[in-house]
Amino acid sequence: MAADQPHEQSAVPRGRPRSFDREAALAQAVALFWEHGYEATSVADLTAAMGIRPPSLYAAFGDKRSLFEEVVASYQQTHGAVLPRALNGEPTARAGIARMLHAAAAEYTDPAHPWGCLLTSSTVNCTTREVERELRSVRNGNVRALESRIRADVAAGHEPPGTDAAALAVFVGTVLQGMSQRARDGATQAELEQVADFAMRAWPEQA
Amino acid sequence: MAADQPHEQSAVPRGRPRSFDREAALAQAVALFWEHGYEATSVADLTAAMGIRPPSLYAAFGDKRSLFEEVVASYQQTHGAVLPRALNGEPTARAGIARMLHAAAAEYTDPAHPWGCLLTSSTVNCTTREVERELRSVRNGNVRALESRIRADVAAGHEPPGTDAAALAVFVGTVLQGMSQRARDGATQAELEQVADFAMRAWPEQA
DNA sequence: CTCGTTCGGTAGCGATCGCTACAGAAATAA
């Protein structure tokens, strides 16, 4: 592959160099889409926040939709990574989920950035069906990931044999998405910590 | 009051009568705002679904925002009334909330109308701040209503004296809003019924 | 220097947004 490419390394940049920081501009886009969602964030809003003009945005990121997809990927690798990291930072699904719910309580109400979860809130009421479907499948995939995590613990004997992993995963996903919504409605971290505690009380008792 | 109004009854209609059913048109508007949200529903979408032209819409309902407010009121008195009715249909807060959560599982996934709750989903990512704030205060008011319902039961001795009514109300509100989101993501009624059951397991045991 | 290449800014495309001026149509009042 790449037989027609004479250079070993990545090509030396030719032509006029980019005059803005692509990463910083992407971070601005993350903030805007996080705060206002996909549709409500206009290209004019984006270029104003990034300090660039539309042709620069389109040259660097493609169109609005591909920029949004890059924003989603960036979010998942930064702010959004806090949750799976908490989940996998404990030896059992139960402890991991408890830690994840508390991490969400802190993350969703952090005053350093918009409230709630970008993956949950940015494509509600989105007329571009493919974008909405994309993030929906991300959310549903996260629920299925929870389910297999719980199922593995049941198989390993960490949870009672009768545990309904699928139902438990949907419950946790529901609480998480609800926490995102409540955070956007102004719920405090302390309130969401209590929500996390209540949710864990629903967990099946050790047999 | 109304001293300048010579007629006792409502005035006899004068001029050309309205050629469409105002209630039916409003029901169409409810369906559209419910499905697509406030901003993503255009006046062109509304007039097309109602079978009327823009001037008729503006004459009958004012502007888009006042139509939406009428839609919200209509929703609260019809589909949305199922939840408070379930809550108040039981003698205790605990039983009422259990019944309400199961009613939400059925209502939010009813194939006869859009999924989820209009009050929860229609103003996420809404640039018209006053509209967003309005529905946010409806949601927060519903949580406070849950809280005072629980608090009354604690005072009446139906719940243990140490019960944190505020935290419990936020938890139930979080689960409800999460159920709405999950329903819009395609969750089935059976799945949400299980979510309701899990949520009730978190309820403090009788002392 | 002169190329070739890439980026930046101006300026504006066609489409859609919420909304309305205007005139004809359909009712009641006299």
Add this chain to the structure above:
DNA sequence: TTATTTCTGTAGCGATCGCTACCGAACGAG
């Protein structure tokens, strides 16, 4: 009948939407 009132449909307002043609500016290569 004529006058008054209210609704309907056409047609289009100014603003904003996502997006881009164009050309000068800024770089490395020769």
